Amino acid sequence: MNTAVKERPDRLVLDQTAIDAAASKDLDEGAVTPSYGPWRDDIVKLLNDALATELVCVLRYKRHYFTANGEASPAIADEFLVHANEESAHADKIAERIVQLGGEPDFSPKTLLDRSHAEYDESMDLQAMVRANLVAERIAVETYRQMIALIGDKDPTTRRMLEEILTDEEEHADELRDWLGH
Known part of the structure; x- marks a missing residue:
């Protein structure tokens, strides 16, 4: 049970003493209070790996945007660019959260592929x-599902x-999936 909450049979009451103690300890930690415990x-680490994945996805989508050929390519290439920009926004959110947690976002190109859950791709065929x-999006879906389950109530904001x-x-x-076969 969270020490900042006192459960009583008739109502829920916050523990103001625990709140005050958490708020006044380690002020240089910003929003990160002691309740983050050993999980921070x-x-x-999980977020930095997700950051690497998002950055690799941005690069893959950008390459595909610029190299897509074929009859259906203009519309699909435009969507590749939309996806690249959305993945970039995800990376920004993740990096911001890492900093809020007192960590350092890892943008190192040297280890990007090693830390990414998804692969880079140099296909030239539009369907490929x-x-x-x-495949990369399905990897992201499964990765985020597992991260959400692991984090649970340890960090509700993340x-x-x-x-x-x-x-x-x-x-x-x-x-x-809808574009396969076009």
């Missing part, structure tokens, strides 16, 4: 591009952010 470093992006990103990733996967 693990969450920052769509397929590669669909969990909600990941749930929002997951919604976008599921929409991307549905769009890509």
